[in-house]
Amino acid sequence: MAHQDESRAEAAELPAHVTPRRVVIVGGGFAGLFAARALRRAPVAVTLLDRRSHHLFQPLLYQCAAGILSEGQIAQPLRAVLRRHHNVSCLLAEATDVDAGARVVHARRPDGSELALPYDDLIVAVGMRQSYFGHDEFAEHAPGMKTLNDALDIRRRLYRAFEMAETAADPEERRQWLTFALVGGGPTGVELAGQIREIAGHTLDREFRTINPAEARVLLFEGSDEVLGAFGRPLTQRAARTLESLGVELRLGTRVTGVDAHGLDVLDRDGTTTRFAARTVLWTAGVEAPPIAAALARATGAQTDRAGRIAVQPDLTLPGHPEIRVTGDVMGLDRLPGLAEVAMQTGAYAGRHVRHSVEGRKKKPRPFRYLDLGSAAYICRGRAVVKVGRLHLSGFLGWLVWLLIHLAFLTGFRSRIGAVLSWSVVFASGARRERAFGTPEGPAAGKG
Ligand SMILES: Cc1cc2nc3c(=O)[nH]c(=O)nc-3n(C[C@H](O)[C@H](O)[C@H](O)COP(=O)(O)OP(=O)(O)OC[C@H]3O[C@@H](n4cnc5c(N)ncnc54)[C@H](O)[C@@H]3O)c2cc1C
Known part of the structure; x- marks a missing residue:
């Protein structure tokens, strides 16, 4: 421990006997x-x-x-990403x-043991x-x-569905395995819908003997009247047209009221509930804050919105803290929307202002201002929609810009190279390398 303190003081160019100010960052996503990085x-x-x-x-x-990218291409060990940041220790x-009074974060390690981490500055x-809007049983x-884990679970469900359809003796059961229902018409729902139609139409082409994967039905349920609502018209309309040309069935203005292993119940605007039989249902609608946000709000008296987001002051601090x-x-x-760019900019801003206060700058920080760099959604090979200010792009040009944006932000040089290779293969041939999936261990595992 003494050695660690010394090396950190050295890294931060402090005399060894000076204890550096302790900054605890909770969360190693884009913002954390x-x-x-801003505190490097x-x-x-x-x-x-x-x-x-x-x-x-x-x-x-x-x-x-x-099945296009591997786990390693989208997830990097935090320790590896921050290995050159000698003043940062990663903690699982x-x-x-x-405890906002004592300035301590309480935490639990994977083995269940408890930790108390004192801080001078806390970045959440x-x-x-x-x-699931109060229906956690749908999960x-x-x-x-x-x-x-969600992505790997979805991969397993997608590819398993085609395997199950191939061996289903009953035509109705086969139809159910070949029906995929997506709940939520935001970017993730749209992207997944496009992917499933591509897998069915291109990737699995000629691989099955009793089914024709291209017959797979993809249903997309969305509560509002349009998909990708945040992109505004005309991009929402173009996205809808592209999805329909791929064979995705859009069910707009609908609300899912029930989900089970064999399908879902959907309420229309006119009050009619319809049952859709589908063995694969994927949920991309709605977000809520994790429990630690409510704990922080209780500890500090901060306000939260309906989804549990914590209201901050213009300099991102909490009132009185x-x-x-x-x-x-x-x-x-x-x-502000839940976008990677917002997270990156607010994280960098928070880190910078902690650094300024440690350096003794007296000037009050300027309020945080978000620089909108736009948003992008991939629909299928060679087609994406991109909105940057007043500039609206779709089709192949949108896809090229989407590609450049994602390459620029993907963490790690090797991940970028790997992603370019995987995208080239999918673009040229429709083939996907990352289709392996595990099967859950159970009492029957290993028997027979
Ligand atoms: C499927 C999907 C697609 C998306 N597509 C886009 C897109 O195309 N463009 C775009 O701009 N944005 C997109 N987003 C949104 C973007 O990813 C988020 O805005 C961004 O990740 C938010 O960053 P964050 O750091 O706030 O949170 P996260 O990236 O969610 O990171 C939070 C971190 O906190 C950790 N954590 C949570 N609770 C605790 C706890 N109690 N203790 C310790 N650690 C904890 C988590 O493990 C996680 O690592 C997408 C999001 C999803 C889910």
Whole structure:
């Protein structure tokens, strides 16, 4: 421990006997990572706490689920990403509570043991998790898309469905295995819908003997009247047309009221409930804050919105707690969207201002201003929609811009090279290398 303190003081160019200011960052997503990077040269000792050991590039989760990219291409060990940041220690543990008076974060390690981490500055960057709008029982049959485990679970369900259809003796059962239902018409739902039609029409072409994978039905349920609502017209209309030309059936203005292992119940605007038989249901609608956000709000008296986002002041601190900053998706400020770019900019801003205060700068920080760099959604090979300010791109040009944006932001040089190779193969031939999936261990495993 003494050795660690010395090396950290040395890294931060402090005399060995001076204890550096302790900064705890909770969450190693985009916001936490950019906060840690902004503190690289600061004379502080940073502890980056995450319940996972990797930084996850969530925008490409669906490509991992669809078998284009591997886990390693979208998830990098936090330690490896921050190896040159000598003042940062990574810690695998889940923050469970905050004592704002004593300035301590309580956390639980994977073996269940408890930790108490004192801080001088706290940066909270815990992101959001999937919400089932009060119906958590849907999760068992309709996984969300937030973590690496979710992506691998979805990959297993997608490819297993075709295998099950191939051996189903009953035509109705076969139809159910070949019907895929997606709930939520935001970027993730749209991207997954496009992927499933591509897998069915191109990747699995000529591989099966009793089924024709191209006959797979993909249904996309969305509560509003359009998909990709945040992109505005005309991109929403173009995206809808592209999806329909791929064979995706759009069911707009609908609300899912029930999900089980054999399908889902859907309520129309006119009050009619229809049952859709589908053995694969995927959920991409809605987010909510993780429990630690509510614990922080209780500890500090901070306000939260309906989804549990914590309201922050314009400098991202909490009222009455200038030492606590909240960043990224879990932060509630000016209705900023849950985008990677918002997380990166708020994380970097928070890290920078901790550094300025440690360096003794007296000037009050300028309020955070978000620089909107636009958003992009991939629909299928060679087609994407991109919105940057007033510039609206779609089709092949949109896809090229999508490609450049994702290459620029993907963490790690090797991941970028690997992604380019995988995308080239998929683009040229439709083939996907990452189709392997595990089967759950159970009492029957290994028998027969
Ligand atoms: C499928 C999908 C597709 C997306 N596509 C796009 C896109 O195309 N473009 C775009 O701009 N944005 C996209 N987003 C949104 C973008 O990924 C998020 O805005 C961004 O990841 C938010 O960053 P964050 O750091 O706030 O949270 P996250 O990236 O979610 O990171 C939060 C971190 O906190 C950790 N954590 C949570 N609770 C605790 C705890 N109690 N203790 C310790 N650690 C904890 C988590 O393990 C995680 O590592 C997408 C998101 C998803 C899920």
